[in-house]
Amino acid sequence: xxxxxxxxxxxxxxxPGEEFLAAFDAAWNAGHAVLPLDPHAPPAAxxxxxxxxxPDEPVDVDVALIIATSGSTGExxxxxxxxxxxxxxxxxxxxxxxxEPDDVWLACxxxxxxxxxxxxxxxxxxxxxxxVHERFDVERxxxxxxxxxxxxxxxxxxxxxxxxxxxxxRAILLGGAAAPVELVERARASxxxxxxxxxxxxxxxxxxYDGTPLNGVEVRTLDDGRLALRGPMLMSGYRxxxxxxxxxxxxxxxxxxxLGHVSADGRVVVAGRADDVIxxxxxxxxxxxxxxxxxxxxxxxxxxxxxxxxxRWGQRVVALVVGRVELEELRDWCSRSLPRAxxxxxxxxxxxxxxxPSGKLDRLAARRLxxxx
Numbered sequence: 001x002x003x004x005x006x007x008x009x010x011x012x013x014x015x016p017g018e019e020f021l022a023a024f025d026a027a028w029n030a031g032h033a034v035l036p037l038d039p040h041a042p043p044a045a046x047x048x049x050x051x052x053x054x055p056d057e058p059v060d061v062d063v064a065l066i067i068a069t070s071g072s073t074g075e076x077x078x079x080x081x082x083x084x085x086x087x088x089x090x091x092x093x094x095x096x097x098x099x100e101p102d103d104v105w106l107a108c109x110x111x112x113x114x115x116x117x118x119x120x121x122x123x124x125x126x127x128x129x130x131x132v133h134e135r136f137d138v139e140r141x142x143x144x145x146x147x148x149x150x151x152x153x154x155x156x157x158x159x160x161x162x163x164x165x166x167x168x169x170r171a172i173l174l175g176g177a178a179a180p181v182e183l184v185e186r187a188r189a190s191x192x193x194x195x196x197x198x199x200x201x202x203x204x205x206x207x208x209y210d211g212t213p214l215n216g217v218e219v220r221t222l223d224d225g226r227l228a229l230r231g232p233m234l235m236s237g238y239r240x241x242x243x244x245x246x247x248x249x250x251x252x253x254x255x256x257x258x259l260g261h262v263s264a265d266g267r268v269v270v271a272g273r274a275d276d277v278i279x280x281x282x283x284x285x286x287x288x289x290x291x292x293x294x295x296x297x298x299x300x301x302x303x304x305x306x307x308x309x310x311x312r313w314g315q316r317v318v319a320l321v322v323g324r325v326e327l328e329e330l331r332d333w334c335s336r337s338l339p340r341a342x343x344x345x346x347x348x349x350x351x352x353x354x355x356x357p358s359g360k361l362d363r364l365a366a367r368r369l370x371x372x373x
Contacts, residue, residue, distance in 0.1 A: 006058035009066065013037040013046065015134045016111045016120070033059040035066045035078070036112040038357055052076040053239055066239050067114045069201040078239030079114075079201040088232035089204035090122040092214035097148070097171045097195065099126060106146035108133040108155070113358040115176050118205040119150050138162045152176035152359025156187055156194070157302075167191030175199065175206050176359040178270070178288055180295050198270055202254055204233040211267040219268050220253075226274050227260045228253040259286065276363075278307030278315050283341035285317055290334065290342050297333050299325045304353050304361050305344070308370045318370040319344040322352055346370065 010027040105123040109116030123130040175197035197206030217231035237245035272288030300323035307315035354365035
């Protein structure tokens with residue numbers, strides 16, 4: 001540990017692999033904190049992030065890892081995680097999915113996001129062999145000898161479309177974005193043991209598996225419908241942003257922007273994001289709930305829903321779809337399960353949805369494609 005009691009912040013802009021691991025170990029062994037950067041991001045993106053994280057300023061003594069997170073809003077934030085939080089997350093994961101003598105973790109997600117980095121951290125925590133793929137590749141994935149992995153829905157979709165045998169994996173953690181029910185059911189029907197996960201950088205990754213909180217995790221619903229989380233894997237705050245920290249951490253609870261509830265049997269149900277609520281004609285429309293219905297249309301392979309400014313409605317509901325469907329046909333389909341205010345008023349047909357490197361929807365790009373400027 002540095003004599004000052006404060007850690008330096010070491011940024012690593014390297015792809016997953018031995019070079020990253022060596023640099024990571026060197027930083028941690030010297031008592032410093034690590035900030036992983038997207039190795040494929042343009043220099044301007046690195047400059048923006050480093051300007052916000054300010055590596056020249058010391059890091060608090062209990063901070064071991066800072067994960068940059070901005071969702072799709074564009075403003076960089078750094079979730080500060082201690083080694084204790086990281087280890088609590090890793091041990092809780094293995095307590096839930098178990099740990100067999102012949103287990104091998106496969107890392108095929110980017111390491112500048114918590115979902116990808118945690119695969120490496122979990123494996124090393126318990127001394128489990130680790131196979132690293134710098135980039136996700138269907139053919140290479142199909143040939144790998146591993147038993148545990150983490151995927152995002154887009155990757156799982158590609159593997160199923162390619163007919164890859166997923167039954168040989170003892171567990172496949174699925175997170176990073178809301179997974180369509182049909183995708184999970186299809187994967188499980190093929191023999192894959194898919195474990196859906198809910199969590200974020202601020203919780204050191206997934207902390208609710210298949211709707212059930214991991215050991216030590218508490219979940220409750222606030223008066224405004226947002227979920228709040230508490231447990232040993234929570235971040236200590238946002239790097240150099242006490243204002244944002246005060247909003248996010250309240251009396252030991254992490255206040256999320258996710259709407260949901262805890263059912264009578266203790267299962268956590270996530271209904272969508274509070275900041276994805278579209279106000280159209282004075283009615284609140286949950287974009288994710290509409291997207292779930294749109295995805296079930298037989299002519300649509302994937303979809304997202306956003307709100308864009310509209311002179312008449314305040315915001316209009318826009319469906320971005322991968323597939324082919326006419327607006328009136330889609331409105332008729334959605335009217336079977338959604339109120340009138342939630343029916344799409346515009347359809348944008350795409351070859352694929354815009355995504356962030358983490359596999360989540362790039363909402364800024366989606367709104368631009370929908371005509372929001």
